[in-house]
Amino acid sequence: MIDTPYIPFDTVFVVGGTHGNERTGVTLVQHWLLNPAEVQRQTFTTELLLGNPEAIQKNVRFIDRDLNRSFLSQYINGKTAETHESARAREIVANLQSGHTGKRTFAIDLHTTTAHMGITLITNTDPVNLAIAADVQKRLPGARIYCFADSDRINSCLRAAADGGIGVEIGPIPQGVVRHDILEITAGVVQEILDTLEAFNEGNYAPPDPDLPxxxxxxxxxxxxxxxxxxxxxxxxxxxxxxxxxxxxxxxxxxxxxxxxxxxxxxxxxxxxxxxxxxxxxxxxxxxxxxxxxxxxxxxxx
Ligand SMILES: [Zn+2]
Known part of the structure; x- marks a missing residue:
């Protein structure tokens, strides 16, 4: 039996365009900004965020450096050379991190890959994140959980700025393009994660299967x-x-x-x-x- 602490999340951020040329998340966030009811739930507030607007506008992964490797304190606190992404990471932290917002936050960060990875849920080894990913996987049996042990690599991700988070990686799709089927798949994954978080907040939550690969x-x-x-x-x-x-x-x-x-x-x-x-x-x-x-x-x- 895996014990998971049930501390509800107050705010869930759905983030697209952390990588500016991964257009699926960008398009979904743009859609939900116009149709916010689709991603609202009863027990938390859903916030929509475009990760790197300048990179999105140029349809490139980043301007100076990878935003999704820019959330370590040395980048945010100005201990390294200032870049477009270190400044943007600082702005995102101010809006997302519970130390600034006073809310317990969860980030769903939307990515795409050119590799044949299907639906992948990326997480660290935090037991709550793992349990939520495992519960989402129950709803999406084809999805796989790709986990990173504690390291600079995982701690420099955008979602590390929140109290909890899952990276959604869908592919294959080329960089820089939008396609109807990947949009629909990704939208469905987000809905399942939101429903899982709603159940988690309500305490309506089964322990994860310890044998899940x-x-x-x-x-x-x-x-x-x-x-x-x-x-x-x-x-x-x-x-x-x-x-x-x-x-x-x-x-x-x-x-x-x-x-x-x-x-x-x-x-x-x-x-x-x-x-x-x-x-x-x-x-x-x-x-x-x-x-x-x-x-x-x-x-x-x-
Ligand atoms: Zn990405």
């Missing part, structure tokens, strides 16, 4: 660095599109146009995600590896 972030896998005269590598055809499928040692992960193949040399089977994510090319990241484990063991290890 969760994918714990392990590490990022980089494209091979090759000398300039060597042909570059790309995702191997056997790995392409196989997000969340087991990757065993010895299986191919990269190839080049000369037929050279590079295989996975990890010690045990991993579960890749964000395979061939367009947003990560500038960081040379080819995919991320996760470990699949039951929810209970994750909570036990923190």
């Amino acid at each position: 969760v994918y714990l972030h392990d590490r990022q896998m980089l494209y091979p660095i090759t000398p300039a005269e060597t042909a570059p590598f790309f995702i191997h055809q056997a790995l392409e599109g196989r997000d969340y499928q087991p990757l065993a040692p010895g299986q191919p992960i990269f190839q080049d146009l000369n037929g050279q193949v590079i295989c996975y040399e990890g010690g045990d089977t991993g579960y890749p995600v964000f395979i061939n994510e367009a947003a990560y090319y500038y960081e040379n990241i080819a995919f991320s590896l996760t470990r699949k484990m039951p929810l209970e063991s994750l909570l036990a290890t923190g």
